[in-house]
Structure formats: C-alpha cells, structure tokens
Amino acid sequence: MTNNYEFPTPTLISVNDVELEVFEAGQKNGGQPIVLCHGWPEHAYSWRHQVMPLVEAGYHVIIPNQRGYGESSCPKEVTKYDIEHLTGDLVALLDYYEYKDAIFMGHDWGASVVWSMALLHPERVRKMINLCLPYQIRGEKPWIDFMEEFFGDEYYFVHFNKQPGVADAILDENTSQFLQNLYRKNVPVQGPAEGMEMINLAKASQPLGEPVMSDEDLSVYISGFKKTGFTPSINWYRNLNRNWDLLADVSPILHQPTLMVDGEKDSIPPLPNIKDFVPNIDVESLNAGHWIQEERPNELNQIILEWLEK
Known part of the structure; x- marks a missing residue:
C-alpha cells in the first residue's frame, strides 16, 4: 500500500547531545502533540499510515528517527x-517544542521506550498507546539473564549481548535480503529452528509468506540501514540488563490512560495480568502479525482515533 500523500520532510533537531531526524505534520494543531516511536528494525516512515488521520483529527504529529536510526546520531558508546x-531524547524533544506533556505511541522497541517514559518521566506522558509489545515486568533476574535461562543462548536478544558484532556483520552484509525476509505476513507456522533467528533470516534465499509493504516502501528502510549499519540499533538490546538496573527504584505501576493493541498472529504474547500494573488500560486486538501498522492500517487507525476521542 503506497501513500497518496507526501511523508513529511525531516528536520534535524539538536537535543540531549545528539541530533534527531524528526518528521512532523499538523504543526498548526499546536497543543495536541502526539509523539510516535518506531521499533526495530524500523524507521519513522513505519508510521506513514497514521500521519494524516491524526493530523485531520487535530494532532501535532511528531515522529523522530530515534538515536541509531536514519539520519539521527549514532553514538559509538554502547x-x-x-x-x-532514549527517554531523555523524548523529554528533550518535548522541551524543544515547549510542550509540558504529550501523548506517546510506540510499536515494538518503541513501545518499550514509551512504557519506560511513563515510568521515568510520568509527568510528561499524558496518555499512551502501545502496539505489539506489552508492559515488561521487572522480575528478580536481569532481562538477558532471564532470557538466556528461558530461551537459550541462541535467542537473538541473548546472542546480540553474548556475541557482540557477529549478527551485526551478517545483517550488514545482507541488509536488503534480511529486511525483505523479515517484513512478511501469513508466514507458515514452523517448529523451532536451529541457530539464531535473525541470522537465519538474513541468510535465507527465499522469503516465506507475503510482503507487508511495497518494494518502494521497503526501500526507505533498506537505505536507512545501509547508511547506519545495524550496530547502533542493536545496541538498544545490549542495554537491557543495564536498563533493569536503572529501573530498580522506580514504581512499577503506571497510572496514565493507556491503549494496548495486540496482533492476534504475533509471536509476542499479551501480558495476562497487565491491569495489575497498568490499571487504566484498554486492550484491543487485530487479526494481524507483528507489523500491525503495515498489515491493518485502516482498522488500527479507527481503534486509535476512537480511543483518543473517549
């Protein structure tokens, strides 16, 4: 599905000791900010189907390529x-626009950043909408240690941490093939495979299922990662245990009005007791996989706009 409008032209904005490539629309709707946070391995462009509906509903839409992506800064230090x-960048972005708070919407890793915004900077989050990644409970073990015990050392989160640089190089060598193989829907269910999932995808010569976007749209992602390489965005994963430490003394209960939208075909399961941690939450689901904005843009927009109007 190709858009019938131009995705906004970006501006480079200096905040929090980095430059962020920011796409914005609906500036005339100042006072109704909504910040959209992409996941991995995505790009601000992943929100293209949401821009005009939100602008027409009266919102000032702000979409950063977060640090490590696109034309935004890619610091070397992990x-x-x-x-x-990551949350400091968003706080600084609000300060740049002189907004006290905003609505935040995140997908995948972007959802993790939005959940963390509400934990670390609750006064800056008016409402939040998260897609395809439920709230992550901070358990007794650091996240990577827990995942290694539960899923094994070939699980990609663990592999990224335990074998730094290995997957990065393979993804860099096979950027187009990896992204073409990853951005699929209706992929046949297969048993657990040997090896590391993301490396297997990067090396697979034949994609499974059907593409979730046109070659033209996918080319935006491919050119983005050919510029940055994958290491900066994978470095987000390499901070999961550090993040576990940083959140040690933070109250785990989130009080903001929240919408969670799950994909029924997504491999990431919903959190059954999410209301224990996010009491003011509405949960919806769509017949979609993980790339929910690509697969069900119109239905997703309807759910988002109806919830925001409540």
Whole structure:
C-alpha cells in the first residue's frame, strides 16, 4: 500500500547531545502533540499510515528517527543507548517544542521506550498507546539473564549481548535480503529452528509468506540501514540488563490512560495480568502479525482515533 500523500520532510533537531531526524505534520494543531516511536528494525516512515488521520483529527504529529536510526546520531558508546538516554531524547524533544506533556505511541522497541517514559518521566506522558509489545515486568533476574535461562543462548536478544558484532556483520552484509525476509505476513507456522533467528533470516534465499509493504516502501528502510549499519540499533538490546538496573527504584505501576493493541498472529504474547500494573488500560486486538501498522492500517487507525476521542 503506497501513500497518496507526501511523508513529511525531516528536520534535524539538536537535543540531549545528539541530533534527531524528526518528521512532523499538523504543526498548526499546536497543543495536541502526539509523539510516535518506531521499533526495530524500523524507521519513522513505519508510521506513514497514521500521519494524516491524526493530523485531520487535530494532532501535532511528531515522529523522530530515534538515536541509531536514519539520519539521527549514532553514538559509538554502547551505554549511550540505555533507557535513560532514549527517554531523555523524548523529554528533550518535548522541551524543544515547549510542550509540558504529550501523548506517546510506540510499536515494538518503541513501545518499550514509551512504557519506560511513563515510568521515568510520568509527568510528561499524558496518555499512551502501545502496539505489539506489552508492559515488561521487572522480575528478580536481569532481562538477558532471564532470557538466556528461558530461551537459550541462541535467542537473538541473548546472542546480540553474548556475541557482540557477529549478527551485526551478517545483517550488514545482507541488509536488503534480511529486511525483505523479515517484513512478511501469513508466514507458515514452523517448529523451532536451529541457530539464531535473525541470522537465519538474513541468510535465507527465499522469503516465506507475503510482503507487508511495497518494494518502494521497503526501500526507505533498506537505505536507512545501509547508511547506519545495524550496530547502533542493536545496541538498544545490549542495554537491557543495564536498563533493569536503572529501573530498580522506580514504581512499577503506571497510572496514565493507556491503549494496548495486540496482533492476534504475533509471536509476542499479551501480558495476562497487565491491569495489575497498568490499571487504566484498554486492550484491543487485530487479526494481524507483528507489523500491525503495515498489515491493518485502516482498522488500527479507527481503534486509535476512537480511543483518543473517549
């Protein structure tokens, strides 16, 4: 599905010791800010289907390519991608626009950043909408340690941490093939495969299922990662145990009005007791996989706009 409008032209904005490539629309609707946070391995462009409906509903839409993506800064130091830096970028972006608070919407890793915004900077989050990644409970074990015990050392989160640089190089060598193989829908269910999932996808010569977007749209992602390489965005994963430490003394209960939209075919399961941690939440689901904005843009927009109008 190709858009019948131009995606906004970006501006480079200096905040929090980095430059962020920011796409915005609906500036005339100042006072109704909504900040959209992409996931991995995505791009601000992943929100293209949401821009005009939100602008027409009266919102000032602000979409950063977060640090490590697109034309935004890619710091070399791994710890520059921890949750304090990622949420600090969004706080600084609000300060730049002189907004006290905003609605935040995140998908995948972007949802993790939005959940963390509400934990670390609750006064800056008016409402939040998260797609395809439920709230992550901070358990007794650091996240990577828990995942290694539960899923094994070939699980991609663990592999990224335990074998730094290995997957990065393979994804960099096979950027187009990896992204073409990843952005699929209606993929046949298969048993657990040997090896590391993302490396297997990067090396697979034949994609499964059907593409979720046109070659023209996918080319935006491909050119973005050919510029940055994958290491900066994978460095987000390399801070998960550090983030676990940083959140040690933060109250785990989130009080903001929240909408969670799950994909029924997504491999990421919903959190059954999410209301224990996010009491003011509405949960919806769509017949979609993980790339929910690509697969069901119109239905998703309807759910989002109806919830925002409540």
